[in-house]
Amino acid sequence: MLSALAHVEAMETLEVVHQTEFRHRRLSGRPLVIIPLTMAGEAGAPLAAMVGTAKRDMTLLVVPQPRNRDQRFTFAAELGQIVMRYIDSYRQDRRGDGERSHYSDAPQILVPNHGGIKALADLGRMCRFRSASGPYAVPDVVPEFGMWLTFLVDTSEQAGTSMLMPVTAMLSEHWATGQSTLEDQNLASLMAWIAPPDGLSVEQALADAENPDICPPAGPATSPEFDNRHLAPAIQRFDAAHTLGDPHDLATAQAELRDLVAEQVKPTWRMMWTAISLLRSVPEAPRTAKRFERDCVSFTSYSDYRDAGGFPQRKRDTAIGAAQRLSRLERALADFEADMAFDDPFVLADRRSAGEAFAGTVEESVPGRMVTTAKNRRVPRPYVTLRTDDPVRLAAGTKLISPSMPAGHKAVIASVHPDGDTTLVTVEVTGGMGRSRTPNPGTVPEPGQRLAYLPDPGWRPTPVFPASDHTPWTHSPGPDEPDTDSAVPEDAAAEEWGHED
Amino acid sequence: MKAPVDDRLAALRGSAKRRPYNARSLAALENNPRCTLRALLDASGSDKAAIAEHAGYPSPFGQSAFAFARGNAFEAMVKDNGCAELLRVLRETLKLTLPEVAYLDLNDVGGDGSNETRRDRTAEVLLQAAQGTGDGTLFDHPMLYLEVGGQEAFLEPDLVAFRIDGRFYIVEIKSFPIIDGQADPAQVRSATTQACAYVIALRALLEEAGIGPEAVSDTVVLVAPKDFTNRPTAAFVDARKQVSALTRQLARLERISDLVDLLPEGLTFDLDIDKDDKRPRRPAEELAEALEQVPATYRPDCLNHCEMAYYCRARARAEASLDVLGPAVREQLGGIDTVTMALGLARGQLTPTADQSDMAAALRHAARLRAELTGEVGGAA
Incomplete structure (x- = not known):
């Protein structure tokens, strides 16, 4: 917008x-x-x-x-x-x-x-x-x-x-x-x-x-x-x-x-x-x-x-090569868009106006909130509630990063409630607080603080694709089709380009 | 009482020679079916390029002699010796079992090349083939006609239609390359649009004799140079979607007679070309006034295919229409037509209508964010 x-x-x-x-x-x-x-x-x-x-x-x-x-x-x-x-x-x-x-x-x-x-x-x-x-x-x-x-x-x-x-x-x-x-x-x-x-x-x-x-x-x-x-x-x-x-x-x-x-x-x-x-x-x-x-x-x-x-x-990607390329391109695009919004207040504002990111003032903070993890460890999981004018379109459960907080800060949306012309977003801070049982100073947003959040493109493992000799039959070239396995076509050096003199 | 539609269209065109629908006007039909100006100019067979030029916006669609020569040479080569190369490609690349081939050129009928004679001859030959009484397999330069906005439009495809297993296939010969099995999607699309018009026209022709649409395949055959060579290759293009889209557009197209009825009496785009020096005698301002009476729907994409596009862009700019910025911006600002309105709402200087209230709120919010960043005042409260 x-x-x-x-x-x-x-x-x-x-x-x-x-x-x-x-x-x-x-x-x-x-x-x-x-x-x-x-x-x-x-x-x-x-x-x-x-x-x-x-x-x-x-x-x-x-x-x-x-x-x-x-x-x-x-x-x-x-x-x-x-x-x-x-x-x-x-x-x-x-x-x-x-x-x-x-x-x-x-x-x-x-x-x-x-x-x-x-x-x-x-x-x-x-x-x-x-x-x-x-x-x-x-x-x-x-x-x-x-x-x-x-x-x-x-x-x-x-x-x-x-x-x-x-x-x-x-x-x-x-x-x-x-x-x-x-x-x-x-x-x-x-x-x-x-x-x-x-x-x-x-x-x-x-x-x-x-x-x-x-x-x-x-x-x-x-x-x-x-x-x-x-x-x-x-x-x-x-x-x-x-x-x-x-x-x-x-x-x-x-x-x-x-x-x-x-x-x-x-x-x-x-x-x-x-x-x-x-x-x-x-x-x-x-x-x-x-x-x-x-x-x-x-x-x-x-x-x-x-x-x-x-x-x-190759002239054309194999089925597996194409899948790998697509996955790489999608990944790079998501990372690049997040990078731009993270670095650039104009890009961030553009995404805010579309509801894909938000910024606001902290109304309430529960820095002492602790939860027990699946591994039975007690860890800090502070709740922070922000009031924003932005038309937030992110749903609960969205993982977030913030350009306004120290590096490593991570949070996840706990709830989104419209309140009049504004919106109250409660986030649970999940990372960037240090290793101790109490968050390091300055790692949990405090009431009155202005900050912005945008979705975390996140770390994803590199997807595993089958080896080329294990291409599923649905994606293999048929017996009539040209053999895409040979990387260098036999007659390539002789291929016409322009006209003989 | 108003004159019949044909007379009014003839009056719009004036003294100029009637121009048939061509590839470009067909593409425009698909890309911008709602443009009244284009619909009227095309239906009346007016010379859009000459009109645009006289109005002060010469159209930039010159064709390079290189492209022209190459296109012609390629088509001639494919069709040489009774389409020998074409048959080779159909057999080898597409693995079609074409039996005995009979080639019929419908280009010229005993020296009479008039559209009507050729159309009748095309109809006669193709109907015989469809009913199994003729002996043709390949038909070159058939003359078809299509109803566009209630008006008959002749289509003169430089294509071949061939018949195999009781069905007709449309072949489009194009000189853009198919490189490693892939061609430029935009060019394939425009080639397919043309072929779709021919599919529809051919079906209409057969329908008159009670033959169903299945007699014409909606898979078209694209013949184009292979890789970087001059040798042809071929590919099947599934045109089902585009055939039904074009059929729908043709059916929905406002009837030309309805459009014509809305025009002021006596409106004409006649350039009054001088017989001797071939220059328009009509004052340019008068032509501009006539054009302004007709609504146009400009999109930046028109610059790629419509001769009137530069004229329409200037008009859209003068009206501060958001059409100038193209679909990306238009879609984001749905329901807002002009720069004045968009900025007026964003700055809170205009009161939104009920429909616009959501968009106005979004615009004010965006303007506020921008103002915060640029440090400007006036981004509304």
Whole structure:
């Protein structure tokens, strides 16, 4: 409700409204920005990419004839080298001993939007099964690059990770605009709200943002007008020069194509770095560091897997693999949402306005209440009653954590009673009071104290799934279906991608 | 006395050539069935793109020459040599046992390509096949028609219908890829919507001859490039839900005649195109006034498929309508239509109606929480 209201306010004032206090995503000190462009119509046909770790240090790679197979692989190898050099620079400094050690830092690739991630996913899919030897040999880096891209794309599906992110998602998490989610995915429109160019009103900047002549799309698709007016003729000239074989004409045609594509991608490149410095000005949320450590662990474990010559990721998950992935994603989402609410009063308030959390003043406290556990131990279980204005929708029995209490504080709702316009919530404090029979000072809320509670995403054991050779028959592929057990399809290296010359 | 519906629709369109329903207007039908402006423009066969442009909101639905070429090349390849590739895919991928195949192109009927002639020829051939007296298996470019809001709309699918075991199947040929057995859900959905319209139209045609709906399968066959190649693969798409949803929408669709009756006499969207320089002679302000007489239901999603969307968005913005923010916000603020109302209630400056009292309390509460955080005063008591 609070964030809905923020969008409404933004619409009224034509100015962005903060909807979080913090930036909940880690922003690397040296992110690698990639802007992938693809060719319309063709599936997974790279047209170009601008890539680099600083605003003034970029490389533009262009595929002059995106339909051509060899040119696609040349592109994949060049981009692969840049990306792998970047990734490898994070595989140096390892902390800790033995099996539990991990790299102290992790890469971060930033793309403009979700489409950019899809383009990298397609590229990863096309590269990871290739072979560096045999009849369809490609450069060594191609399959390696494909596997790493696939790994990064997989992590990006998991809430709270930071190794591959669309910048639009990071921006719109913090700033609420007066436009729809759909329009927020357009980097130029989003930036028109957050930081309109000098001398322009938000309205003017918005109109410009949707004009492909002023703000070319941030990719991966190029504007149809650009395709028809400029790109198609330039590719034709390149093809003609290629057929005739005149090296001078070929170089001219190639240079012309590069210039054309550069003009299309440069505005987005500049905007990406403006967006990054804006994001840097937002303070990072406290729990981001802890989530980042998990990124480092997963980066290390994949890096070790690669070092040991592991297989490329499957085309499709097996039944068990899919169940594991789903469980991991759900878990990560619940944790991330709780983390955000715990760290950020704005996010907490948003959840309070929806009744998913509450805050109030302690009216009554029974700090001396003791209960006997099943193991026949006497333990303190104080009752605390709060009065809140929030529309509480949590039921008795809900486990709670509190950002207002010392770490480790846990409670469970004992009862919820509406009282006029307010609600009385009684909670039983169950943890964070120390080990003695009387709670440590300051661990039980006292009358008059203001505090907030939100549901505890809780610790859950990692679910146990059957081993892959014990897949229940209901989830096994039938005899007619392709054998999903083989991780690397036999003919993968020969798979068509584009056209033979 | 008012003119009959057809005349009024013709008057709305004015001097322009009638435009048939196409993939985009069908998608709009499913995505936004309640939009009066869209319903009238489509039913009258008006050129939405030209109207939007003249009203000052050119539609951005240009198609890239690359996509166009690829789509055409793919379709041609699949249908080449009497649909040889299509048959291979149906047999190998979908494991269909197609016996002797007879291919019939219904595209052109002895040089007469008019819609009516083609429709009659389609009906004749398909009815014969359904009754077991014809010998066709594959039917290319059938001409079907569908009743939309009480008006007959021609559908010119570039599809093939084939008949196996006494049932017709609709085949949609699309150039988006099926990668590792999965395709983009949004694109599959829009392809299925189109196919559903054809299923319904074909069933209607057979029904006239007393043949039941089971003669047309509601499983459609999607033919699309496999992975990153140009070779086709195929998949069955279960369209049962979408067929019944579209049937329901068509049935519920307010009758065009009812909509037309509400319009002021003499309303037209005619652009009065100059015969020589092909430019509209009608003043843009006059067109804008005409458009404003008709209610529109804007959703951000319209930007993806309706030519009028930018015009409607500007209108929604001018009215400070919450439609601008999209369904996520709208659903949270159920029953509140405008920014003015939402903020007025949140700030306690407006008195809520009985229906709004719960929402108003929630808004005031949210505003108070925000005010506490931002340190602003004025978040209501």
